[in-house]
Amino acid sequence: MGLLEKLKTHVLTADGAIGTVLYGYGLEYCHEEMNVQRPELIEKIHREYIAAGADVIQTNTYGANAIKLARYGLESRVQQYNEAAITIAKRAAADGGQFVLGTIGGIRGIRKSDATLEEILLTVEEQANVLLAGNPDGLLLETYYDFEELSATLKMLRGKTELPIIAQVSMHEPGVLQNGMTLNQALHELQALGADVVGVNCRLGPHHTIQAFEGVELPDKAFMSAYPNASLLDLEDGRVVYESEADYFGRAAVALRDQGVRLIGGCCGTTPKHIAAAKKYLEELTPVEAKYTKPEKVEIVREAEPATYEPLHEKVKRERSVIVELDTPRHLEIDGFIQGAKKLYEAGADVVMMADNSLASPRISNVAMGALLKETHGVRPLTHITCRDRNLIGLQSHLMGLNALGIHDILAVTGDPTKVGDFPGATSVYDVSSMELIQLIKQLNEGISFSGKPLRKKANFSVAAAFNPNVRVLDRAVARLEKKIEHGADYFISQPVYTKEKIVEIYEATKHLDAPIYIGIMPVTSYKSAEFLHHEVPGIKLSDDALARMKACGEDKERSTLEGIAIAKELVEVAAEYFNGIYLITPFLRYDMTLELMKFIGQLDEQKKGVSIDG
Structure with missing residues (x-):
């Protein structure tokens, strides 16, 4: 038998x-x-x-x-x-x-x-x-x-x-x-x-x-x-x-x-x-042929409250949108950070973005600073969330807290490994990759916890994913974007780009994607920082012209700043021609440089409107 x-x-x-x-x-x-x-x-x-x-x-x-x-x-x-x-x-x-x-x-x-x-x-x-x-x-x-x-x-x-x-x-x-x-x-x-x-x-x-x-x-x-x-x-x-x-x-x-x-x-x-x-x-029991089935408990899942702001991935499909990044301090003095964030937001940034302990070095919590900016100063925050520092329990708790605070703009990233940061002996968690994290965040948007349990209410996150175009084979990076879209990414934010040719190459390689892209621009502040980026950061290469121009500035800090802004403006001008989304990365809390670039973006858009009207 x-x-x-x-x-x-x-x-x-x-x-x-x-x-x-x-x-x-x-x-x-x-x-x-x-x-x-x-x-x-x-x-x-x-x-x-x-x-x-x-x-x-x-x-x-x-x-x-x-x-x-x-x-x-x-x-x-x-x-x-x-x-x-x-x-x-x-x-x-x-x-x-x-x-x-x-x-x-x-x-x-x-x-x-x-x-x-x-x-x-x-x-x-x-x-x-x-x-x-x-x-x-x-x-x-x-x-x-x-x-x-x-x-x-x-x-x-x-x-x-x-x-x-x-x-x-x-x-x-x-x-x-x-x-x-x-x-x-x-x-x-x-x-x-x-x-x-x-x-x-x-x-x-x-x-x-x-x-x-x-x-x-x-x-x-x-x-x-x-x-x-x-x-x-x-x-x-x-x-x-x-x-x-x-x-x-x-x-x-x-x-x-x-x-x-x-x-x-x-x-x-x-x-x-x-x-x-x-x-x-x-041993003496026979199988049951019929049973009482407990009625399924219907858990009512409430809809999320409507977002206070239009999601970035919707706005950028229609018109110019600017994200500015300002890292939270590595010390307890926050006045300069708050002042910079307010000025950047008042100058027209859609959001102020804060990394999640970038380069695996501890900074003031981006959630704490995001909540402070939002509630006290009316600044819309966008927070990174990494897979490095939290296990699944911590990730879900963290996200539920963000939703409760009304912070709905998220960038999901894997996170730099701890060995590159201040505490190389610290543990990197990585329960999930950025792709799975994106998918899990979207599961929260359906009112379902990571474990499958109903949450009684839907979250309301707009989820960005990172894009590194500074690779030898761009097609592979684009294939990764396509996978992130499958996992639920709403839009992408790129690593900084330093050549005009790369911006055009990105456009041609990604124009078939439905999810919009914010092109990253970060001004260099000195020839030393330019050399560091060019020679030590994987995938990033400055043009020979840009390196020569920064080298010509020597040790003159003021001249270096002006030249760094000038180079960034040239990149912004090309990026603005091909992409609605611009992502400005503030170097070393030098938000004055970012403000100058924001002003330049506004001038470009005004010129474009004028040409359109005249035409």
Whole structure:
């Protein structure tokens, strides 16, 4: 009798965690390598779960794919580890006739940039081919947070085999996936894609897993599975632990059965003791054929308040728009910064932009200064937000705070690594890249948190992305812009450009894009700063003429300032011809130079209007 035939009339007990048991032995390296290094130990674990009553066991192959094995330099061992794993599991199950599932683990978390869908499918296919050659009783797809990845993987595998496929999602919040989809919807979509068993595993303990299934209707074709963690995790002396009595887990298994689940095992923190308890409670029970489904709680998500200002990405499509950058101070004296920001805004800047600890060196919080400028001085702020300094918790909290303050103009950037800044030993977080951050900000605009939970109200962010045109192959940089647009970028702000030819080249390479671009212009203040930019900043090159002109100024600071402004004006004149958006970067709080450039932009626009009227 096959697995699906058995599930028609029985509630089956699956095994528990393999990694947790190996962790208990002090083995914290690549657990899949143990299939070759310690095969007797892996077989012992399988036999302990079988002795505990497991009807179904899984191969020790959760991370046995090239992408995950590459973390250990073992990506060439995919075939070796998977062949060994299926051989060990089948040998352990031979005497008792337990079903053996070939396990394939999810790869993506929130970071989609770690691997493309094409790369994932190739690596999963490589692993699946080896597992299928070992003749398992089915495939288990587990710990999938990214529904797009699971759907694509399921479709690909369904085309390769008629064996049973168990497809399991993982949730951050009970009953909802990280993209906001309900568990009920997700499981029914997986059934429609060809999964024979649909369910959940990992992240949540028994209580929240049961709670999640209360809102799930019984599928009409597929069966349901659940592999909850032993409990919520805790840290004890720096080690991950799960506090859960085996008997509690066993009683929870009955509650899962009452919700229509027919295949019940365990994930992180579970051991043979947990599975033995589940078996004891489930052994005499038959599957439920009907259940009460708790009505889905409809969370009312309020619309965001209308923006006080027109979004920059809308204005710049129609007319001239100027962003000015003024870095917040690296000290506690703020009077000069406030004065500069006010003057720049009063001179006609649409926003005053503030970096988020640029060059990985601490400055006064741009959120604090942005709120002060907005509330006290009526200046519209645009704040950078980097992926470097905050984990996902901090990023969402930070963004929610910005929204509450009414600061809706954001530039999402990855951020300079800490090794270039004042504290090279500090940790760079980088939970996500700038692309994923853009996507997550847009998710907040839909009223959905990073975990998928409703926020009761939509945010209202206009999201800019960075553009570095100072590269050898501009087409590659433009391709990156296209990806950022796919992730939700509304417009782009470029790094400073120092040649007229580069501005024209940018225009020709990007004129097909819907998202507008603000061209960055930063005046140089001396020949030393010009040389530094030209020789030490990757990708930035000044023209020979500009370098010669700055060199001719010698040590004369006043002359250097005037020449730097003159060169910047020539660049502005070309940029204004091709782009509505101009981004002026203030060097070293020298906002007098920026003011001069703003005045020049106004003169250019007035001349253009005059020509148009005369024409």
